[in-house]
Amino acid sequence: MIKKLSYIFGSKTKAQEIMLLINNAKKVVRHGFYESELPRVQKFCHEQHLYVVRSKFKVLFADDELYSNKGIRIKESDPRLGMYLVYISANEEQAWLASYYEMMNNHRDLGKILGYPTCCVDFFCQNFSSKNPNLQGKATNMFTNITQRDKDAVLLSHFPCSSDCQQSMVLGKKYLDTLIKIDKSRAVELMEALKV
Ligand SMILES: [Zn+2]
Numbered sequence: 001m002i003k004k005l006s007y008i009f010g011s012k013t014k015a016q017e018i019m020l021l022i023n024n025a026k027k028v029v030r031h032g033f034y035e036s037e038l039p040r041v042q043k044f045c046h047e048q049h050l051y052v053v054r055s056k057f058k059v060l061f062a063d064d065e066l067y068s069n070k071g072i073r074i075k076e077s078d079p080r081l082g083m084y085l086v087y088i089s090a091n092e093e094q095a096w097l098a099s100y101y102e103m104m105n106n107h108r109d110l111g112k113i114l115g116y117p118t119c120c121v122d123f124f125c126q127n128f129s130s131k132n133p134n135l136q137g138k139a140t141n142m143f144t145n146i147t148q149r150d151k152d153a154v155l156l157s158h159f160p161c162s163s164d165c166q167q168s169m170v171l172g173k174k175y176l177d178t179l180i181k182i183d184k185s186r187a188v189e190l191m192e193a194l195k196v
Pocket of ligand 1: 117118119120121160161162165166167168
């Protein structure tokens with residue numbers, strides 16, 4: 001199911017987040033999409049009664065670092081190929097709030113509304129900078145392992161404050177449990193890729 005959806009959303013990780021949203025394991029999902037991808041994303045979300053809010057700006061990402069907010073913001077009218085940031089939720093207000101917090105560079109409230117643990121939001125706010133955009137630590141368990149995210153295998157969508165962060169492990173477990181129920185083959189694929 002997630003593999004099929006990845007043709008709409010561009011990656012299995014993005015499709016997986018949408019399935020977590022539909023199955024109430026997440027409240028708001030944030031992702032970057034190119035303009036060409038938006039019609040099919042919006043069509044699918046509309047059919048699923050999900051609200052989609054799109055940023056008014058585009059972002060140029062050096063690589064796949066949507067995690068880090070490192071990308072350079074450009075105007076919508078800029079001809080360069082940037083990604084729009086898109087916030088998806090069954091709750092319209094939450095999707096708009098996430099978009100607003102991001103526009104205002106309010107990482108703290110953005111992290112909160114995306115469901116990230118407070119300890120990890122604090123960690124991000126204290127440590128992230130354009131000189132230090134990658135806060136990835138050494139992986140110690142599959143639930144918080146974000147080292148394979150460039151290979152489209154990850155459970156979390158935030159930097160855990162440590163690989164042993166309890167709240168992040170709880171989140172990772174919850175997502176994996178949900179995936180086991182809704183798409184066993186994706187869950188097995190993740191367990192294989194993320195084991196340490
Ligand atoms: Zn934490």
